[in-house]
Every structure is written in structure tokens, then in C-alpha cells.
Amino acid sequence: MKVSRLIGTAVLGFLFFGFVAIDLVLFGVLALNSVMVTVLPFIGLLLCAVLGVLASRPRTRPLA
Amino acid sequence: MRPTRWIFVGLLFGLLVVGSSGPAAAQLGGECTASGVWQNKGLTVDAATIGNDLVTVPRKDTVDWTGSVGSAPGTYRGSVWLELPPPFGKVEIDSWHGTGTNTANSGSKTYSLPKFVPAGVEFTVSGEHIDSNGVCSGSVRVQVEGGPFDSPVTYAALVLTIATGGPLAALLLGMAKAAIAAGFGGAS
Numbered sequence: 001m002k003v004s005r006l007i008g009t010a011v012l013g014f015l016f017f018g019f020v021a022i023d024l025v026l027f028g029v030l031a032l033n034s035v036m037v038t039v040l041p042f043i044g045l046l047l048c049a050v051l052g053v054l055a056s057r058p059r060t061r062p063l064a
Numbered sequence: 065m066r067p068t069r070w071i072f073v074g075l076l077f078g079l080l081v082v083g084s085s086g087p088a089a090a091q092l093g094g095e096c097t098a099s100g101v102w103q104n105k106g107l108t109v110d111a112a113t114i115g116n117d118l119v120t121v122p123r124k125d126t127v128d129w130t131g132s133v134g135s136a137p138g139t140y141r142g143s144v145w146l147e148l149p150p151p152f153g154k155v156e157i158d159s160w161h162g163t164g165t166n167t168a169n170s171g172s173k174t175y176s177l178p179k180f181v182p183a184g185v186e187f188t189v190s191g192e193h194i195d196s197n198g199v200c201s202g203s204v205r206v207q208v209e210g211g212p213f214d215s216p217v218t219y220a221a222l223v224l225t226i227a228t229g230g231p232l233a234a235l236l237l238g239m240a241k242a243a244i245a246a247g248f249g250g251a252s
Contacts, residue, residue, distance in 0.1 A: 005235070008235070009232070009235050009236070009239075012228055012231055012232040012235065013232060015224075015228040016225065016228040016229050016232045019221055019224045019225040019228055019229075020225060022221045022225075023218075023221050023222065023225055025182075025185055026182050026184075026185060026212050026215070026217065026218045026221055027184070027212045027218075028184040028185060028186065028207070028212065031185075031186040031187075031188065031205075032146075032147070032148065032149065032185055032186060032187050032188070033147035033148060033149050033150075033187075033188050034149060035149060035150055036149075037149035038149045038150055038151065038152075048232065048236075051236060051239060052239070054239075054243070
């Protein structure tokens with residue numbers, strides 16, 4: 001996996017989880033001043049970065 | 065001192081600013097009182113007794129408010145603000161300062177919140193009044209009456225969620241397919 005794609009995935013994860021956090025606030029699940037509003041985007045960033053790293057590991061097909 | 069500028073008057077003004085009907089809760093510390101009556105809704109909020117209840121306020125109404133401190137304040141200052149998630153801190157709604165001897169004030173405030181202020185969202189409005197008697201501070205949890213789809217902000221947020229979630233799902237699916245095709249986890 002290219003580094004640019006990895007970064008792109010992490011940034012998308014950050015944005016997606018950020019908007020999910022905003023949705024949760026708007027639907028009354030989280031309070032506006034909840035720390036989760038801050039934490040969720042970084043969880044998304046880390047999660048997607050980890051997934052990207054896992055996917056970018058060198059692979060070999062298992063021998064039959 | 066202009067009595068209308070007491071901290072809990074400010075707090076109630078904050079209520080007016082961030083919402084008009086919804087659950088709200090207040091915690092009050094110090095020798096002071098504050099209360100408000102929403103004329104159309106018939107809602108009464110006394111900051112000293114409402115405790116942790118959430119207050120729901122209407123989007124527009126007129127509030128009759130009162131506020132007082134224990135004794136002549138002398139030189140005073142204070143502010144009321146909206147709490148944001150950390151590390152964003154707060155947004156100041158109003159502030160006041162001066163010198164005076166009045167211990168109480170009251171008035172009416174008509175407000176109308178714009179559509180972009182989302183309904184059903186829990187806001188925490190905090191305030192502080194400092195004078196020669198000490199510090200009076202408190203916070204109120206409020207929400208605007210209505211549902212999430214009353215505000216265009218909700219639609220925008222949902223569109224942006226889909227706009228980022230779609231490409232992210234496509235990327236992750238691509239990765240998963242590649243991982244499966246190569247033997248999950250690879251590198252052995």
C-alpha cells in the first residue's frame with residue numbers, strides 16, 4: 001500500500017468519525033461539551049491508519 | 065452596578081441565547097439567586113432548585129428574569145459562556161463589569177433563535193460573577209425544543225458523513241479484498 005493511500009485513509013477516518021461525532025451531538029446522544037466529540041475523530045484516524053498499515057504489510061500466498 | 069448584569073441573569077440570558085425550550089439543569093454556588101419565567105411556554109427555572117434536571121426551552125419566547133446577590137457588590141465583574149468540547153474551551157456569550165450597590169435586578173428578554181441552532185442538543189451554559197462578597201458561579205444544561213431535523217445543520221452533517229463514509233468504506237473494502245486475495249494477514 002502506498003504511503004499516500006495510507007495517509008488518505010487515515011484522514012478520511014478522521015473526517016468520517018468527526019462527522020459521526022457531530023451527528024451524535026445533533027441527535028442528542030452526546031452533549032456538546034462531551035470529551036467524546038474530541039476523541040472520536042482521533043479514534044477514526046488511528047483505526048484507519050492501523051487498518052491501512054495492516055493492509056500494506058507484505059503478503060505471500062500461503063503454500064498449499 | 066446595573067443589576068441586570070448579575071451572573072445568573074447572564075446565565076439565564078445564556079439560556080435565551082442557546083435555546084428556548086428543552087431540558088435544562090443548573091448548579092449554583094455562592095450567595096446569589098437567579099430565576100426565569102418563559103411567558104409563552106409557562107416554564108419556570110430557578111437556578112437554585114433545578115439541580116441536574118435538563119431544561120428544554122422554546123426556540124422563541126420572552127423570559128422574565130430576576131437575579132440577586134447577598135449584599136452590595138462593590139466592584140464586580142462576570143461573564144457567561146457556552147462550554148465546548150475540550151480542548152476548544154468556551155465561547156463567551158456575555159460579560160459585565162462595574163461598581164455598584166444594587167443587590168437585585170429583573171427584566172424581560174425576548175429572543176428568537178435562528179434555525180441553525182440545533183434542537184435537541186444538550187448545551188452547557190456556565191457563568192461566574194465576582195464581586196467584593198466573593199464568587200458566585202453556576203452552570204445550566206439546556207436544549208432547544210424540537211427534533212434534530214428542525215435544523216439544516218443536521219442535513220449538512222449527514223451529507224458530510226456519507227460523503228466521507230462512502231470513500232472510506234470503498235478504501236477499506238479494497239484493502240479487505242486485497243488481504244483476502246493474498247491470504248489474510250500475509251507475511252509468513
